[in-house]
Amino acid sequence: MSGRQLAGPRRRRPIQRRAQQTIDAILDGTVKVLKRAGGGGITTNRIAAAAGVSVGSLYQYFPDKRAIFAALHDRHVEQASRRIEAALVAHADAPLDGLVRALMEALMEAHASDPELYALLDRELPQGGAAARMLHERLRGALRLALAARPAKPGRDLEATLFVVAHMLDALAHGAILNRPPHLSLRAAREEALMAVTHYLQT
Amino acid sequence: MSGRQLAGPRRRRPIQRRAQQTIDAILDGTVKVLKRAGGGGITTNRIAAAAGVSVGSLYQYFPDKRAIFAALHDRHVEQASRRIEAALVAHADAPLDGLVRALMEALMEAHASDPELYALLDRELPQGGAAARMLHERLRGALRLALAARPAKPGRDLEATLFVVAHMLDALAHGAILNRPPHLSLRAAREEALMAVTHYLQT
Amino acid sequence: MSGRQLAGPRRRRPIQRRAQQTIDAILDGTVKVLKRAGGGGITTNRIAAAAGVSVGSLYQYFPDKRAIFAALHDRHVEQASRRIEAALVAHADAPLDGLVRALMEALMEAHASDPELYALLDRELPQGGAAARMLHERLRGALRLALAARPAKPGRDLEATLFVVAHMLDALAHGAILNRPPHLSLRAAREEALMAVTHYLQT
Amino acid sequence: MSGRQLAGPRRRRPIQRRAQQTIDAILDGTVKVLKRAGGGGITTNRIAAAAGVSVGSLYQYFPDKRAIFAALHDRHVEQASRRIEAALVAHADAPLDGLVRALMEALMEAHASDPELYALLDRELPQGGAAARMLHERLRGALRLALAARPAKPGRDLEATLFVVAHMLDALAHGAILNRPPHLSLRAAREEALMAVTHYLQT
DNA sequence: CATGAATGAGTGTTCATTCAT
DNA sequence: AATGAATGAACACTCATTCAT
Numbered sequence: 001m002s003g004r005q006l007a008g009p010r011r012r013r014p015i016q017r018r019a020q021q022t023i024d025a026i027l028d029g030t031v032k033v034l035k036r037a038g039g040g041g042i043t044t045n046r047i048a049a050a051a052g053v054s055v056g057s058l059y060q061y062f063p064d065k066r067a068i069f070a071a072l073h074d075r076h077v078e079q080a081s082r083r084i085e086a087a088l089v090a091h092a093d094a095p096l097d098g099l100v101r102a103l104m105e106a107l108m109e110a111h112a113s114d115p116e117l118y119a120l121l122d123r124e125l126p127q128g129g130a131a132a133r134m135l136h137e138r139l140r141g142a143l144r145l146a147l148a149a150r151p152a153k154p155g156r157d158l159e160a161t162l163f164v165v166a167h168m169l170d171a172l173a174h175g176a177i178l179n180r181p182p183h184l185s186l187r188a189a190r191e192e193a194l195m196a197v198t199h200y201l202q203t
Numbered sequence: 204m205s206g207r208q209l210a211g212p213r214r215r216r217p218i219q220r221r222a223q224q225t226i227d228a229i230l231d232g233t234v235k236v237l238k239r240a241g242g243g244g245i246t247t248n249r250i251a252a253a254a255g256v257s258v259g260s261l262y263q264y265f266p267d268k269r270a271i272f273a274a275l276h277d278r279h280v281e282q283a284s285r286r287i288e289a290a291l292v293a294h295a296d297a298p299l300d301g302l303v304r305a306l307m308e309a310l311m312e313a314h315a316s317d318p319e320l321y322a323l324l325d326r327e328l329p330q331g332g333a334a335a336r337m338l339h340e341r342l343r344g345a346l347r348l349a350l351a352a353r354p355a356k357p358g359r360d361l362e363a364t365l366f367v368v369a370h371m372l373d374a375l376a377h378g379a380i381l382n383r384p385p386h387l388s389l390r391a392a393r394e395e396a397l398m399a400v401t402h403y404l405q406t
Numbered sequence: 407m408s409g410r411q412l413a414g415p416r417r418r419r420p421i422q423r424r425a426q427q428t429i430d431a432i433l434d435g436t437v438k439v440l441k442r443a444g445g446g447g448i449t450t451n452r453i454a455a456a457a458g459v460s461v462g463s464l465y466q467y468f469p470d471k472r473a474i475f476a477a478l479h480d481r482h483v484e485q486a487s488r489r490i491e492a493a494l495v496a497h498a499d500a501p502l503d504g505l506v507r508a509l510m511e512a513l514m515e516a517h518a519s520d521p522e523l524y525a526l527l528d529r530e531l532p533q534g535g536a537a538a539r540m541l542h543e544r545l546r547g548a549l550r551l552a553l554a555a556r557p558a559k560p561g562r563d564l565e566a567t568l569f570v571v572a573h574m575l576d577a578l579a580h581g582a583i584l585n586r587p588p589h590l591s592l593r594a595a596r597e598e599a600l601m602a603v604t605h606y607l608q609t
Numbered sequence: 610m611s612g613r614q615l616a617g618p619r620r621r622r623p624i625q626r627r628a629q630q631t632i633d634a635i636l637d638g639t640v641k642v643l644k645r646a647g648g649g650g651i652t653t654n655r656i657a658a659a660a661g662v663s664v665g666s667l668y669q670y671f672p673d674k675r676a677i678f679a680a681l682h683d684r685h686v687e688q689a690s691r692r693i694e695a696a697l698v699a700h701a702d703a704p705l706d707g708l709v710r711a712l713m714e715a716l717m718e719a720h721a722s723d724p725e726l727y728a729l730l731d732r733e734l735p736q737g738g739a740a741a742r743m744l745h746e747r748l749r750g751a752l753r754l755a756l757a758a759r760p761a762k763p764g765r766d767l768e769a770t771l772f773v774v775a776h777m778l779d780a781l782a783h784g785a786i787l788n789r790p791p792h793l794s795l796r797a798a799r800e801e802a803l804m805a806v807t808h809y810l811q812t
Numbered sequence: 813c814a815t816g817a818a819t820g821a822g823t824g825t826t827c828a829t830t831c832a833t
Numbered sequence: 834a835a836t837g838a839a840t841g842a843a844c845a846c847t848c849a850t851t852c853a854t
Contacts, residue, residue: 043848044848044850053814053815054816055816055849055850055851056813056850056851057815059850059851064849065848065849065850122332123332128326129322157387157391160392162384163379163383163384163392163395164375164395164396164399167371167375167378167382167396168370168374168375168399170374171373171374172370175366179339179370181362181366188363189363189366192366193366193367196399199402199403199406200399200402203398222838225838225839248823248824251841257839257840257841258825258826258841259825259826259827259838259839259840259841260840262824262825262826263838267824268824449827449828450827451827451837460835460836461829461830461836461837462830462834462835463835465829466834470829471829529738529739533733535731539788542788546790563793563797565790565792569789570781573781574805577779577780578780581772582772585745585776587749587768587771587772590769594766598766599772599773602777602805602809605808605809605812606804606805606808627817628817631818652845654844654845662819663819663820664819664820664845664846664847665819665846665847666818668846668847669817673845674844674846
């Protein structure tokens with residue numbers, strides 16, 4: 001992350017690099033405000049202040065407030081998607097069980113990195129569900145590839161299987177991080193969830 | 204103040220009946236505005252107008268705007284809870300499979316009655332997730348009763364099972380109504396989901 | 407105050423008596439609210455509640471909110487005026503010094519009966535100054551009578567004397583009750599004030 | 610941040626100058642509305658309009674409506690205080706009579722500059738009395754200094770004298786401007802008032 | 813490009829007043 | 834006469850957005 005960049009194309013397009021830094025600062029500022037003041041306390045001026053830029057600059061990079069939230073959602077979706085695809089690639093030719101476990105772990109890690117933030121993103125921001133739906137689509141796409149590449153059990157409806165597996169992975173990973181009952185460890189939750197998915201797929 | 208009142212609920216307070224009518228009108232007005240203008244377009248004045256009452260009356264029954272949303276969530280939770288409990292009672296002594304099917308149907312019906320509304324409640328209103336979480340708790344409670352009343356497979360962790368089943372039912376019912384892929388009928392989605400849950404429980 | 411009324415015209419115009427009771431209840435309720443919630447917290451509904459009547463009844467007796475305040479001011483002015491006139495009558499043929507003392511005591515008693523209330527009336531209610539001005543007029547009238555009935559020092563302008571004495575009595579009585587510095591007893595303040603007025607008049 | 614700024618207040622912040630202009634415009638706007646519409650007609654939007662700024666700007670400089678009134682009171686108190694202190698300084702070593710006259714004139718001028726305004730400030734605005742009380746305190750402080758610096762008559766209570774003189778000056782100056790009876794010139798009122806105070810002090 | 817003061821439409825909420833019961 | 838639910842004009846205040854500097 002550091003030595004490489006100095007060795008490569010030095011100071012190439014510094015403008016765009018600065019722009020990306022400002023964008024990131026704004027998104028991080030949004031997160032800061034979100035955690036500090038909750039969803040009702042988010043204002044563009046506060047975001048700008050927390051990001052260390054002026055409101056004017058904020059509007060240079062985002063057409064309006066919603067766009068900031070959308071970008072924040074996107075950043076999360078992007079991160080999670082990368083994990084999903086990495087799992088997909090790593091287990092391309094391996095048994096399905098391993099892939100399912102890897103996907104479950106990818107989803108959990110995506111939220112576990114900052115559970116508070118993702119809970120807020122979902123609950124406090126309008127359109128919070130959109131990110132979840134988009135991520136769900138990516139997961140479904142990954143699963144479609146994975147299942148299509150393997151011998152299907154006869155008489156099985158791919159769409160139905162996809163529907164069930166994608167929802168199970170999504171809900172169980174999400175729930176394991178954000179909605180786990182007391183007395184149930186994350187590890188136990190994950191193993192039980194994996195068992196459920198695996199058994200279903202083996203049926 | 205006299206013996207008469209103890210004799211029975213004769214002449215039920217017309218005041219309270221009217222109040223409840225007004226409250227319902229306000230909640231229905233909120234739904235109307237929500238569908239017409241989206242989550243960003245909800246204002247107390249618009250709600251009052253859609254409900255056919257004055258803003259002043261609205262504030263006679265609700266201390267502030269959030270309370271209206273909370274009541275709307277509650278109404279939904281209450282309706283769904285009643286279905287869940289009815290299913291629980293109806294299958295108290297029946298095999299688990301039947302109960303699971305009944306619960307799944309209850310959850311689906313709860314959202315199917317007005318899918319658009321419940322999607323909006325979840326996505327557009329702040330704190331929208333609260334209703335979903337509360338409903339999840341009710342579902343978990345019902346399942347706990349159901350599982351505790353039946354012979355448990357040895358070596359099984361009740362909490363882990365509860366966690367998985369509750370999330371599966373919730374996510375699959377919700378997804379079947381609101382997030383079903385094209386080319387997959389509601390019926391097919393439900394049967395596949397039920398199969399997944401049932402197989403998991405039989406493990 | 408009690409025996410007489412029963413002995414006199416019994417149950418005469420009970421309607422008007424009730425009306426006066428209601429009016430008094432409303433004025434007392436206003437005072438209650440004023441003390442409880444301050445000048446900013448006065449609403450007609452609160453006044454009615456504190457008075458134990460309905461808003462509707464309140465409007466039966468007062469055309470609007472301002473009229474309530476006006477009546478409250480009037481009541482105060484009336485009470486104080488009665489004291490002023492009593493002092494005037496009692497000292498009609500006595501030396502001026504005695505009258506001045508009696509007037510000072512009358513003014514002090516008028517505010518001392520409930521200093522908190524009269525401070526609030528002056529400070530928190532709009533038009534509070536009107537009552538003070540009216541009282542000032544009554545005081546000036548009393549003094550005019552008193553001075554006119556006595557031999558004037560030659561070369562003295564009655565209007566100027568009236569102006570000075572009325573303002574002195576008013577300000578010093580008011581100040582002695584509501585604005586007295588610590589370490590100065592009410593008695594000491596009164597005597598000093600009287601000395602100032604008396605000396606001025608003897609000049 | 611550099612040595613330059615220490616060299617002197619060159620290039621005084623134009624920002625701060627503009628801010629003060631806006632604040633003054635708002636206060637003047639408040640006065641305009643107060644005179645036009647009375648105390649009951651003052652709204653933040655009207656004030657902003659009369660000041661030639663937007664409501665938003667108004668709230669950039671004042672946290673709420675009360676703060677505007679407070680600032681208006683302060684401005685008045687500040688102006689009057691300056692006059693009082695100037696009188697005090699100018700007559701520091703002169704006879705008491707001259708100081709008393711100067712203080713009386715200072716107080717009269719303070720209100721005479723815009724009698725209507727100060728009558729409104731006192732009568733129409735809630736908490737209007739606060740300014741009067743604060744000014745009274747300043748006056749009392751000035752008198753305390755003045756009396757303490759001069760030989761006291763033996764047997765005289767400083768606090769009592771202060772109480773009487775401060776209230777006399779205050780009430781008579783105020784009354785001469787705002788409550789003077791017809792047929793009494795301002796000059797005559799002032800001279801008579803001064804005579805009363807002077808005689809009292811010589812006792 | 814950056815700034816942040818200025819904008820003003822729009823919001824939630826209050827409360828004096830009315831009037832059907 | 835009394836009631837108190839209903840009314841809705843009006844208010845204080847916010848905040849996304851703009852634009853002169």
